[in-house]
Every structure is written in structure tokens, then in C-alpha cells.
Amino acid sequence: MQLRYNFRVYPEPSQRDALAQTFGCARVVFNDALRARRTAHEHGEPYPSDGELSKRVITLAKATPERAWLGEVSAVVLQQSLADLNTAYRNFFASVTGTRKGRKVAPPRLRSRKDNRQAIRFTRNARFTVLGNGRLRLPKIGDLPVRWSRQLPAEPSSVTIIKDAAGRYFASFVVTTKEDETLPAAGSEVGIDLGLTHFAVLSDGTKVTAPKFLRQAARRLARLQKAVSRKVKGSNNRKKAVVKVARAHARVADTRRDWQHKLSTAIIRDNQAVYVEDLCVAGLGRTRLAKSVHDAGWSGFTGMLEYKAARYGRVFARIDRFTPTSQTCSQCGRIDGPKPLSVRSWTCPCGATHDRDINAAKNVLAAGQADNSNDRGAQIRPASMSAPRHEAVTHPHAARSTRSVEGISALQSGEDVKPTKTSTESRPPPPAPRATPPAPSSPRTGQPRSGPPRRTAPPQRAP
Numbered sequence: 001m002q003l004r005y006n007f008r009v010y011p012e013p014s015q016r017d018a019l020a021q022t023f024g025c026a027r028v029v030f031n032d033a034l035r036a037r038r039t040a041h042e043h044g045e046p047y048p049s050d051g052e053l054s055k056r057v058i059t060l061a062k063a064t065p066e067r068a069w070l071g072e073v074s075a076v077v078l079q080q081s082l083a084d085l086n087t088a089y090r091n092f093f094a095s096v097t098g099t100r101k102g103r104k105v106a107p108p109r110l111r112s113r114k115d116n117r118q119a120i121r122f123t124r125n126a127r128f129t130v131l132g133n134g135r136l137r138l139p140k141i142g143d144l145p146v147r148w149s150r151q152l153p154a155e156p157s158s159v160t161i162i163k164d165a166a167g168r169y170f171a172s173f174v175v176t177t178k179e180d181e182t183l184p185a186a187g188s189e190v191g192i193d194l195g196l197t198h199f200a201v202l203s204d205g206t207k208v209t210a211p212k213f214l215r216q217a218a219r220r221l222a223r224l225q226k227a228v229s230r231k232v233k234g235s236n237n238r239k240k241a242v243v244k245v246a247r248a249h250a251r252v253a254d255t256r257r258d259w260q261h262k263l264s265t266a267i268i269r270d271n272q273a274v275y276v277e278d279l280c281v282a283g284l285g286r287t288r289l290a291k292s293v294h295d296a297g298w299s300g301f302t303g304m305l306e307y308k309a310a311r312y313g314r315v316f317a318r319i320d321r322f323t324p325t326s327q328t329c330s331q332c333g334r335i336d337g338p339k340p341l342s343v344r345s346w347t348c349p350c351g352a353t354h355d356r357d358i359n360a361a362k363n364v365l366a367a368g369q370a371d372n373s374n375d376r377g378a379q380i381r382p383a384s385m386s387a388p389r390h391e392a393v394t395h396p397h398a399a400r401s402t403r404s405v406e407g408i409s410a411l412q413s414g415e416d417v418k419p420t421k422t423s424t425e426s427r428p429p430p431p432a433p434r435a436t437p438p439a440p441s442s443p444r445t446g447q448p449r450s451g452p453p454r455r456t457a458p459p460q461r462a463p
């Protein structure tokens, strides 16, 4: 399966300038192509073909004085920017026609220099290389220092350089992992009820308390936000304050992701099949519960379970959200009618007394097993995810982590990472990326920073 390996990179000032220029060029090409397609649409003309667009907004544009600077950056990056536009359109049309499930996808929008996330992608054609000294060589950018937190398992097919709202830079490599990473079979299967009183309740009776990271940080965020509004619009001080807010948000998100990774790894390790109730998170997010829902981050969590199941040969399935899991007695199957949220436990006429959430989790397990035996629930499609730095390593101070955007994640469905076909020259594949230079032990975990992802040393089950 294809996975992303994300690492923090630390470009030097001149490299940051070169990156900024490349971000800008990629943005201009994207916007020019988008405008061209929009204009064609308004005039009732057919959409220009990919080749035509590429010629118009890249090749011919370079020859004009207004766009001559496009020639100063890697052509592959510009091609990949067009590929992004194509993907965006493809997802939009698939959503309109209903072939794409889930939330409606909006048509592509113009990119702005003020966007929170800037990204450019280099494919093999761009001849990026990981050097023996551990630096990442990018054409027309330079040799970027990378903090390798693990080894790449194979030669990457592309690398995306991302600058986030907090001003941090990341390199995200796409790597095709070996087919068989299947873990030894586990004897148990589990149903999971996701909720607000507990983050997750498992059918074996385990209750996982919801972390309230965002709430704890809310005060600080509010203070920082207030600082922004006091600053004069457009001023440098305001920009600095905005970055501070972004950093605080990033810290909270990283902490939550770390915690969820440990929990999902433990659940996948311990169970052969995992079933969760497919919550309507988008719907709940618009209600009064929005803050708690956002805080809980269920969709990120179920996405982790999904891709880890696919990776390690486990079964994962979502249960129809209309299954009345909280109304059904898991002992006798009787549907006892809706119960308000305040009812934490109830007794069925058959005599069984149930904890509301554990009973629901048991029903999720039963529904999942029934679906699975009908072969309906067995389909596994990896979702988009970010993985932890130390995938299976307990991180005692996760709550203080600020860096866990690094790690492994699965590709987003429909994500376009195919190499561009602009370069037809054949060449030997680049040497496999060198192993991480002997890295110092992480002062925090005592674990070496390099080495393959450890999945045999799983973390503790979270409390």
C-alpha cells in the first residue's frame, strides 16, 4: 500500500526564499489553468485538454514577459500543480454525479498567497534525491536539512514540501510499502462506540476517557486570538500574532493525533476485526455539540483504524449509522425504544442490565460480524491519515509534543501522485534513500530516532 512518510525539514533562509518562489509559481499556474477552464465553461466550450492547458499556462506562458519567471523553478512542480487541479475537478465531478461517496466536494477554488498551507510536489522526474549526508536535494531549491525520525522502507516516488500555517516545513514522501505486513492473527474482535462522555467504549468493557486537549488549550487560544484582534490590520505585529495562534492550534492537533495513534495502534494490534459506528460527524459538528465533536476528532481516529487495519491485515468496517445500537439489548436483541442521553444504564425485560455505551459497543460488534459474514463489511479502503513519529512507541509526554505532524500516513483517496509524463528520458532509478545517519537518542523517549517503524513494540493501551 502507498503510505506517506512525513518529516520536518529546516530550510536555510536562501532555501526558504527559493521555496516561496516555487510555491508562488505553482499557485500562479494552478490559478491560470483554473481561470482557463472557467472561461471555457462560461463560453460553452469544451474543457481544454491537459496537454493544451499545460502548453498554454506553462510552456507558452514562460515565453511571455509577464510569466517569464516560471522558467526559474522546476517544471515538474508546475506540472504537478496542474495535476492537482485535475484531481480537484475529478473529485468535484465524481461528487456531483454521485460516484464519490461522502460529503459534497466543492469545485476548485483559486489559490491565495494567504492560504494556510502551501505545498509543492516533486516526482522522480524532478530528480529529487536523498543524499548520503541525509539532506534532501531538490532541483533549483538546494539541499534541505531533514530530521529523519525513521527510515524510508523503499525508494519514494514523490516528495511534497509543505509549509503550514505555523511556518513549519515538512517533507512528505510517498512510498509503496511491501505487500505483506500482516500481523499474526489475534483471537478477539471488537466493536467501538464513539461518544462524548467517553471518547470510545469497547465491547470488551474498556472505557477510554475523552481527552479535552482543545478545551484545556482554549483559554490560551482565546488570549492569543484577542492579541491578534488588538493589532492593526496588515501590521507586522499582527502577522506575528497570527502565527502564534496557528502554532498553538498545531500543538493541540499534534497532541491529539499522537494520542489517537497510540490508541488505534493498540486496538488494531489486539483485535482481528474492528467495527465502529459510522457517526454523522459532519452533522454533529453543526450542532451545539460542535466544540466537543471537534475536540474528539472521531473521523481522524476512525481513519487511523482504517488504514492500519488495511496495512496490517485486519478487518475494519463501519456500521450503518441507522442501526439502533443504543436501543437494542445485546443479550436478547429486543429493541427497547429510544433512550435519552441521560439514561446511562437500563434493564431489558429479559433481565439483562446494560451500561448504555458498552451495550452499544456490543451491538456494533454484532452488527459488524453479521455484515462481515455477508461480505458487505469486509471492504477496506484506506483513508487519509497522519501517523505518529514513533508509530508504536509509547510517548510518555505526548501532551507536550509539538512535532508529531511527522510520521506515516495513508494517501487520500483520489490523490494524484503519479509521475508526470513530461519527461520521457530514461534513467536508472535513484539510489535508495540512505539510512538515517546514526541518530542520537531522543531525549524524551530514550528511543533511537532512526530505524524502521516499530510495530512489534506496541504502546500501552491508553487509559
Ligand SMILES: [Zn+2]
Binding pocket: 329, 330, 331, 332, 333, 334, 348, 349, 350, 351, 352
Ligand atoms: Zn434483553
